Amino acid sequence: MFLFYAALFSLLLALILFWQSGRLRRAAGLPGGRVIYTDTRSWSEVEKPLYDPALSLIGKPDYLIEQNGRIIPVEVKSGPAPRAPYDSHIYQLAAYCLLVEKTMGKRPPYGVLHYTNRDFAIDYTPALESALLDLLAEIRRDERRADVPRSHSSPARCARCGFREICEQKA
Numbered sequence: 787m788f789l790f791y792a793a794l795f796s797l798l799l800a801l802i803l804f805w806q807s808g809r810l811r812r813a814a815g816l817p818g819g820r821v822i823y824t825d826t827r828s829w830s831e832v833e834k835p836l837y838d839p840a841l842s843l844i845g846k847p848d849y850l851i852e853q854n855g856r857i858i859p860v861e862v863k864s865g866p867a868p869r870a871p872y873d874s875h876i877y878q879l880a881a882y883c884l885l886v887e888k889t890m891g892k893r894p895p896y897g898v899l900h901y902t903n904r905d906f907a908i909d910y911t912p913a914l915e916s917a918l919l920d921l922l923a924e925i926r927r928d929e930r931r932a933d934v935p936r937s938h939s940s941p942a943r944c945a946r947c948g949f950r951e952i953c954e955q956k957a
C-alpha cells in the first residue's frame with residue numbers, strides 16, 4: 787500500500803512540477819545539460835522510494851550510480867532527447883538529488899537524465915537546489931487552493947504534454 791501511495795504521489799508531483807516549472811525557469815536560470823556517456827552496467831536499481839519527512843517529499847530514481855564514493859541518481863525517459871532537457875525533467879532529477887542527500891548523507895554533484903539516444907548530466911548546484919525548494923514551497927501553497935491556473939500559453943507545450951487528454955486547460 788505504501789508503494790501505491792508512493793507511486794501516486796510521484797505521479798502527482800511530476801504533474802505539478804511540469805505545470806509549474808515553466809513559471810520559475812527564467813528566474814531560476816536552470817543549468818543546461820552536459821551530454822555525457824554513461825556505462826549502464828554500473829547502474830543499480832532502486833528498490834524502495836526515498837523519503838524526506840521534513841519536506842514531505844518522496845521519490846524513486848530509476849537507478850543510482852555509486853562512483854568514487856559519490857552517489858548519482860539516474861532518471862530514465864522513454865523517448866528521444868529534446869535539444870535541451872525540459873525544465874520538468876531537470877526539477878524531477880533535482881528532487882532525486884535532494885532526496886539522495888537527505889537520506890544517504892551524500893550530496894550528488896550531478897544527476898543523469900537518460901533518453902533513448904543521449905544522456906545529459908545536470909549539475910546539482912546550490913542555485914538549482916534553491917530553485918527546487920522555491921518550487922516545492924509554491925506547490926505546497928497551491929495544494930491548499932481549489933483551482934490552480936495554467937502557467938503558460940503555449941500550444942506547442944500542450945501538444946507534447948502527456949497530460950493533455952485529461953487537462954481542462956490545454957491551449
Ligand code: SF4
Pocket residue numbers: 805936943944945947948949950953954955956957
Ligand atoms: S496540457 Fe498544457 S496546460 Fe495542461 S498540463 Fe499539459 S502543458 Fe499544462
